Amino acid sequence: MTKTLLMTAALLGLSAASAQKATLEFWTISLAPLFNDEMNRLAAAFEKANPDTDVKWVDVPATAIEQKLLAAVAAGRPPAVVNLSSDMTVKMVQQGALEPMTLSDAQKKLYFASPLSTFTFDNKVYGTPWYWAPKVVAYNTDIFKKAGLDASKPPLTIQTMIAAAKQIKDKTGMYGFMPNINGTGLLYLFQEAGLPILSNDKSKAVFNSDKHIQLLQTYIDLYKKDYIPEDTLRRGYVGATELYSAGKLAMLITGPQFILRVANDNKAVYDLTKVAPYPINIAGNVIHTPLMGMVVPKGVKDKALAQQLALFLTNDANQLAFSKVTQTTFPSTVKASGDKYFKAGGTNATDQGRLVSSKELKKAKDLTLIYPDASKLNKVFKDNVEAAMLGQKTAKAALDDIVKAWNASL
Amino acid sequence: MSWGQQAALLTALLLSPALAAPATLTPVPDALAAVPGKVLIPAPQKAEFPAGTLPLTGLGLKLVGSAPELGWAARDLKAEWQTRLETVLPDSGSVSITIGTRSDPALAARAKAAGLYTEQPEGYALWVDQSGAYIVGADAQGAYHGAQTLRQLLTPAGVRFARIQDFPGLKQRVAMIYLDSYSRGVNDRLIPMLAGLKYNAVLIMSDYVQWDVAKAGGWASAGGASKAEAARVADLARSYGLEPIPLIETLGHVGWMFQGGKNLDLVQDPQSQNPYAYDTLNPETYSRVIFPVLKEAVETFKPKQIHIGHDEVRNRDRFPARDNGKAVGFEKLFVDDTLKLHDELKSLNVGTMIWHDAAFADAVAASLPAQLPKDITVASWNYSPAPDYPILSTIKDAGFKALGASWGDPLGTENYALAAQKRSADGMIQTRWTGYFGNPSLWDGQADQGVNYVRGGNSFWNPGAKPLAEVDPTLAETTYRDLYAPTPYAQHAGQLVDLSKLVTRPLSDPDEKGWIHKGPAIDLSKLPTGTVKIGAYRFAIGGAVMLKGSRGAASDLPTQATVELNQKADRLAFLHTTGWTTPKTRDTVGRYEIVYADGSKVVQPLDYGRHIRAWTELTPSSMVQAPGWRGKTADGLDVNLGVLDWVNPKPGQVIKSVTLISEGKEANPALIGLTLIGSGR
Known part of the structure; x- marks a missing residue:
């Protein structure tokens, strides 16, 4: 009888312990299906190190993650950790959707100072930096040859890239490139050209000078003369990758990780692809490189455990492992970044992309700006730039209108 | 009282955290006048x-x-x-x-x-x-x-x-509506409104209708509308002269068929975490899901045409993702699927409509459209305002019927309709994207998308007409609010409240010490003052009772202000705004506390975006607040004020006072006008 009671108690105890396992969910942005194995490995590794946890990975499309996160926080059922880009993090902090983290000095020192500062607002750290990847230009050597361009000498500046794009369209009928001007892309192009966005005290928007107008006008002219396809504004990198994969776009401005998508979609085009550095604008000599991070949403059940998971996912060993899987992204931790893996080139486009990117890292900077109510101001920016591109407004009128709206909110 | 005197008073008042003053009231015969x-x-x-x-x-x-x-x-x-x-x-x-x-x-x-x-x-x-x-x-x-x-x-x-x-300028004038579990309450208002706007068809988003085959397979969504409701809405639409065109998204955007983790063997990309497209090379896709759904849809809606989506097919997962699909290639997979569905519908005597973006994408436009049957209608969505939309001619020249499809950007709908007329397209669709289960948001949350119906109705019928925004910037908003929830034409007497003793900020800002300390280019100096008619309401306007907020320029303001009324009223109309925006939609930024003579109190919260919004924020996301004044700053920025019409739950009792309280957040409330409507029943 006593034995039976003890056994029953032990069984009950076991089942109670099992029931007490903490379920932790972490979300990533558009990593499925290419990186399923690595994400599942990370989940399993954290569970092994923390036997009382049950970790579930959920991948969310980039276009849906902000709304999904806000809805989850509002419903009181947020995931433990969420992967956000730097600009998304700004918006989520402003909307009160994130918890500040408490990192020790030793934990902070794992990361480069610049990436960590990207996730720091009002002296509070809201995310652990994860991966980044400077843009590169994948180009179709066959189209280059048909256009009379030297495939061994890709354009090195924005100006020569535009000239090459015109020559390609004139000679082959195919588009040369799709610049990153959709959404708020122009904000980064301005900064890459050394043009300021805000006044020094951040109280005024200043991107309606003659030089800003001239830069926007350059792209308007390209669009009007059909040197840029219509999909540029509407579909952004998705349309660009699709067109490049179809062998109908000469140069693809992309994060190197997306070259893998070309390999999946069209091996023949992938085999014709070479990778060059993203052409710099000499005036700025900087490349906007959005940084990814891991944040902890407001309302998590166990904040300490959530932070532990964020630190685990972005620790040195896991960042290096992730880079090796993606083959083209770079860690934001000090130690992993020095690994010799990043200095090795290769013959295929992916390996070339990684090497090219690693050389560009010294020019890389996350140019995301922090300003109040970024979501609404970004929409004003996007709407007006589109209106200018499509001929609804002049470049000057569009930039003036944005500046007016921004200045009322800054 | 001059502004200098007011400033002196204000300085004294600001030393205390709260303001209070008895009201001076002016009776008017038209405190509220609902007129056609x-x-x-x-x-x-x-x-x-x-x-x-x-x-x-x-x-x-x-x-x-x-x-x-x-x-x-x-x-x-x-x-x-x-x-x-x-x-x-x-x-x-x-x-x-x-x-x-x-x-x-x-x-x-x-x-x-x-x-x-x-x-x-x-x-x-x-x-x-x-x-x-x-x-x-x-x-x-x-x-x-x-x-x-x-x-x-x-x-x-x-x-x-x-x-x-x-007579209509465009032959087909389509408005998009949704079927979900909230369908009845919303669509019963929308359908008569759309008829009033002279649409002649409705595109009915029907992905989540609870088809028999979905129920049997365990993939019906609880948030979806029943088949009976779908049939009822279709009949209702017909009885208002609106031809029902069900939209059932296929090929991509097919999360509906994977509800509850079902049918995952049919997914295009087996490694996808969010199943998005189906496998066109698996016959079960058609026999188990797509064809039964189409058949039920035909029986339910009795449509002349079904829209089968086919947009954004490659936006999420890999497509093709499976080896057999890769061997065939995207273009043939797309064409074969479209042909299958087209032929199936044709056998049921129903036409086919698709979106244009995948079929006419730059990557395939030269070859794919030629492989599709020419009795398909191709609808081209483009939500960016442009002077022209040549894609309509591209579609027509390829042999298809062409419809434009607009959404909400300023002048996007109007310009597109004009291009559709110029290029002899068959018509226009006014789209709406409020989520599969978002019908209630059409009044509160995403009401701006309801406003677009009015713009579409105007320009689809008469593309050459002046855009409503140019006739009157608030016309589309006020019309939508009035058509969705019509009220009797009536004039109500009331009393205007003089708030001058409580004013904390002038409307103008000549020296960066006024309105929001941004100077004369960014102020409310163009708002008329005195006894002013704002929309259907009349107010006494002289300045703003602006309260404390987290912005530096609002940090020295009081946290609350009380106006002593000692009057009965049926309703109170508040002309108000916030000095700055907040990204936190529905965040409570303040409240009105209405205290009665018997000591009881009613609290009206001010949720940002619902009851109040910033003067610089134009998007009418909620109709809870009525559109009010619309104007410009000195440097041409469009600005606005809204009116919260508060219905008194105790009209028989004397209202002793009304207190505006700020939560001190980024969006700080500012009361500009207060009017008592009626004298209590």
Whole structure:
């Protein structure tokens, strides 16, 4: 009888312990299906190190993650950790959707100072930096040859890239490139050209000078003369990758990780692809490189455990492992970044992309700006730039209108 | 009191955290005046309005003919009389509202004699004079559209005299609506409204209808509408002259078929975490899911055409993702799937519509469209405002019927409609993207998308008409609010509250010490002051009772202000705004506390975006707050103020005071006008 009671108690105890396992969910942005194995490995590794946890990975499309996160926080059922880009993090902090983290000095020192500062607002750290990847230009050597361009000498500046794009369209009928001007892309192009966005005290928007107008006008002219396809504004990198994969776009401005998508979609085009550095604008000599991070949403059940998971996912060993899987992204931790893996080139486009990117890292900077109510101001920016591109407004009128709206909110 | 004196008083007042002052009240006969609009929407092709009105006394209906549309016209006119005047429109009278078509020789002759005769499909002649009101449709649909115009000529004093010859500029005028579990409450309001705006079709998002096959397979969504509701909405739409076109997204955007983790063997990309597209090379995709759904949809909606989506096919997962698909290639997979669905629908005597973006993408436009049947209608969504939309000609030149599809960007709808007319497209779709289960947001949350219906109605019927935003910047908003939730035409007396003793900020800002400390280019100096009519309401305006916020320029303001009323009222109208925006939608930024003479209190929270929003924020995401004033700053920035119409739950009790309290957040409340409506029942 006593034995039976003890056994029953032990069984009950076991089942109670099992029931007490903490379920932790972490979300990533558009990593499925290419990186399923690595994400599942990370989940399993954290569970092994923390036997009382049950970790579930959920991948969310980039276009849906902000709304999904806000809805989850509002419903009181947020995931433990969420992967956000730097600009998304700004918006989520402003909307009160994130918890500040408490990192020790030793934990902070794992990361480069610049990436960590990207996730720091009002002296509070809201995310652990994860991966980044400077843009590169994948180009179709066959189209280059048909256009009379030297495939061994890709354009090195924005100006020569535009000239090459015109020559390609004139000679082959195919588009040369799709610049990153959709959404708020122009904000980064301005900064890459050394043009300021805000006044020094951040109280005024200043991107309606003659030089800003001239830069926007350059792209308007390209669009009007059909040197840029219509999909540029509407579909952004998705349309660009699709067109490049179809062998109908000469140069693809992309994060190197997306070259893998070309390999999946069209091996023949992938085999014709070479990778060059993203052409710099000499005036700025900087490349906007959005940084990814891991944040902890407001309302998590166990904040300490959530932070532990964020630190685990972005620790040195896991960042290096992730880079090796993606083959083209770079860690934001000090130690992993020095690994010799990043200095090795290769013959295929992916390996070339990684090497090219690693050389560009010294020019890389996350140019995301922090300003109040970024979501609404970004929409004003996007709407007006589109209106200018499509001929609804002049470049000057569009930039003036944005500046007016921004200045009322800054 | 001069602003200098006010400033001195303010300095003293600011030393305390709260302000309080007794109110000075001014009685007015028109504190609230709900009156009919003077602008007809959609704008008729030709219209004159001679002076005068046809008296209501003795007025009755006279239908000439037996077409169902004439009965619908009578129904809608009777409803208008009942709603707006709270009276009955008789079936006959000493003076008639005559409704018929040109198939009646006598009516045709009268229309000709009036110089308003038209044979344009869906066109009509309408005239109102001392002898009566006449609607002569070129056909029965035209007579019905004429009745919608006549509804707008109704005033409390009678029917405005008018001489109108009208017809649609675009043949197909489609508004997109949704089926979900909230369908009845919303669509029963929307459908009559869309008929009033002279649409002639509704594109009904139907992904999550609870099909029998979905229920049996365990993948029906609890948030979806029942089949009975789908059939009811289709019938209701028909009875308002709106042809139902179900939209069932296929190939991509097919999360609906994977609900509850079902049918995952049919997913295109087996490694996808969010199944998005189906495997076109698996016959089970069609036999188990797609064809049964299409068959049920045909039985339920009895449509002439079904929209099968086919947009954004490659935006999420890999497509093709499976080796057998990769061997075939995207283009052939897309074409073969479209042909399958087209042929299946054709066998059921139903036409096919698709979106254009995947079929006409730059990567495949040169070869894919040529492989599709030319009886497919291709709808081209483009939500960016542009002077022209050549894609419509590209689609037409490829041999298809072409529709444009717009959304909400300023002038996007209007410009696209004009391009559709110029390029002889078949019509336009006013899309709406409020989420599969988002019907309630059409009033509160995403009401701006409801406003787009009004813009679409105006420009699809008459693409050459001036955009509503140029007629009056708040016209589309006020019209939507009025059509979705119509109220009787009535004038209410009340009292204007003089807030000058409580004002903390002037509306102007000549020296960066005023409105929000941004200087004269960014202030409210163009808001009229004195006794001012703002929308349907009247206010006494002299400055702002702006309260504390987290922005530096608002940090020295009091946290609350009390106005002592000691009056009865049926309603209180607050003309208010916030100094700055906040990204936290629905965040409570303040409240009104209404205290009664018996000591009881009612609290009205101020949720940002719902009850109040910043003067710089124009998007009317909620209709809880009524559109108010719209103007510009000195440097041309569009700005606005809203009116919160608070209905007193205790109209019989004296309201002792009203206190505005700020939560001190980024969006700090500012009360600019307060009006008491009615004197308590």
